[in-house]
Amino acid sequence: MGNRRGHRRFGHVRKLPSGRYQASYLGPDGQRRTASTTFARKADADVYLSRVEATISQGEWTDPSRAKVRLVDYAESWVEQRAGLRPRTVELYRWLLARHIVPTLGGVALGELTTALVRQWRADLLVAGVSQTMAAKAYRLLRAVLNTAVEEDRILTRNPCRVRGADQENPAERPVLTLPQVFELADAMRYRRLRMLIIVTAFATLRWGEATALRRQDVAPDGSWLRVSVAHTEVVGRGIVVGPPKSRAGVRTVSIPTAVRPELVEHLRTYVGPGPDALLFTGPKGGALRRAHFNNLVRWVETVKKIGAPGLHFHDLRHTGNLWAAQTGASTKDLMSRMGHDDMRAALIYQRATSSADRRIADGLSGLVDDHRRGVTRSQDDERDPPVAG
Incomplete structure (x- = not known):
């Protein structure tokens, strides 16, 4: 039997020889995109296409292929391209990336970062003995990098850095001289x-x-x-x-x-x-x-x-x-x-x-x-x- 293709108002669903379903659609740029996974049921493929259609109609669609860039590559470019940063700030950002962010999250593609993954990364830092102040600095840097991926480069539709209280340092009270x-x-x-x-x-x-x-x-x-x-x-x-x-x-x-x-x-x-x-x-x-x-x-x-x-x-x-x-x-x-x-x-x-x-x-x-x-x-x-x- 040949492959059977289902026709929809937006996108296409076809049944593969394996019995699973593949969904594809034309992006706003005119290029055909295929879902990164196949679906066990046709209804699941239809739900996927409905969600893609909604993001396009709302102007929130991003090219999935761009989200494959690794965090380490994107973050390093982010630091290099930030105009007006003081030399000491650049030094601090690169140190935070190398010490606290890249070892765990550097190889993860932007599109694969989730709030749960970010939450676990922060928890692991604290368990490893990193101070709450330093963990907060690393979290704020990660959030700023990913904000650019959302708001300027439109690689992501949502920033996964949504961990309540993770940006707060609560440092110890500093001494005051008389x-x-x-x-x-x-x-x-x-x-x-x-x-x-x-x-x-x-x-x-x-x-x-x-x-x-x-x-x-x-x-x-x-x-x-x-x-x-x-x-x-x-x-x-x-x-x-x-x-x-x-x-x-x-x-x-x-x-x-x-x-x-x-x-x-x-x-x-x-x-x-x-x-x-x-x-x-x-x-x-x-x-x-x-x-x-x-x-x-x-x-x-x-x-x-x-x-x-x-x-x-x-x-x-x-x-x-x-x-x-x-x-x-x-x-x-x-x-x-x-x-x-x-x-x-x-x-x-x-x-x-x-x-x-x-x-x-x-x-x-x-x-x-x-x-x-x-x-x-x-x-x-x-x-x-x-x-x-x-």
């Missing part, structure tokens, strides 16, 4: 030229790359403000790369509390070269600071233990300064401008931080410093002049 601890840490720097790095980072809420990229031309002669316009990024194989801050809102001018301005001016006079491009903070030989070298240089781990803040990271200075600024009663909008955060509504991108609102923040911080210093002076006076017994 005002006396910040000055104690600054005074504990083995090299005096690095003392103001601690103070400026905390009071101006700077990121490491922003603070280490500051130049003489970025600071007001009277120490009243500093301007963040570039940042240092350390890239494997390239060393320190000078580029834009982490976000567009990161380009900003920050008012410095009055109480610490004289010390900043003294730092400029004593430790910074005369040229406009002279770096504010350098290593012993005058070169740009690198994170690992700095930690070794100042014996960071031992130093933070001595001030009662074991486990403190340099970035916690920025976190500390952000909380101090919030305590002055500033609005969320003004705080985001000072911190260099992008507002979701893109309202704060290049707001000038020399505004009266930002000066109020700086004045509030200056008041905290004055209160601290008056308290230290009173304590010293009490030690020199103990009360006389009556």
